[in-house]
Amino acid sequence: MAGLFITFEGIDGSGKSTQAKVLADTLRDEGHDVILTREPGGSPGAEEIRTLVLEGDPDRWSAQTELLLFTAARRDHLERLIDPALAAGKIVICDRFADSSRIYQGSRSGDLRAMVDALHTLMIGREPDLTFVIDMDPDTGHSRAKGRGGTEERFEDFGAGLQAQMREGFLDLALEYADRCVVVDGGRAIESVAADVAQIARNRLG
Ligand code: ADP
Ligand code: TYD
8 A cells, every 4th residue: 555645835934834733633533644744854863954954044054065964864754754654555744845955955046956856866756746835925924934933043044035035936836746736825724724735635535
């Protein structure tokens, strides 16, 4: 039995973590075996790399070095958690995955998309079965993300301008991978967004 790999993408503060958790709870209540995980992180080694990339000065790493760190974290996460869970027939729900590298590292500092894709082919090679792109006004997303506080603010410190650029990137990506991506309007009440997400996931599960 093959599992199902579902990812959530979108700008910071769009509600990905909230929606991933609600979907995991909903599908578990409906009898599915669900693993809820996140990137960067999701395995002990990848969580260590998470601290390196999300804390400290915005200019701590170049976009290229950052890409290598995110890819190393993703490879560990894939080997230790995602691949074994899918092989066991589970539903894996992941808060961000390779699309985030395509958008953030691929367009943050010039056009590195070809490098991101080459490294993905070489080291990761897996695409999700279903990707929710949670779309959100960048200013609202930025203030929601800043409102959370904490120390993992390196990307938020790039500012709302980056968020606007990333939003466009995710919408373009949804067109590029139209077979697996669904854009959901995140600027609504949590329950309304969750109802749409659950229905789309159920349809995909058949
Ligand atoms: P992301 O994972 O995309 O960064 P989160 O799920 O962490 O976003 O949400 C960011 C903040 O916004 C959290 O404080 C969360 O409670 C809140 N939030 C999430 N979804 C909504 C929503 N639909 N309406 C209002 N606030 C929300
Ligand atoms: P995350 O913890 O999901 O932040 P948020 O909940 O605010 O959306 O991710 C932290 C940051 O890491 C986010 O700004 C995007 C960035 N990121 C990349 O740049 N590349 C990647 O491959 C991933 C997975 C995340």
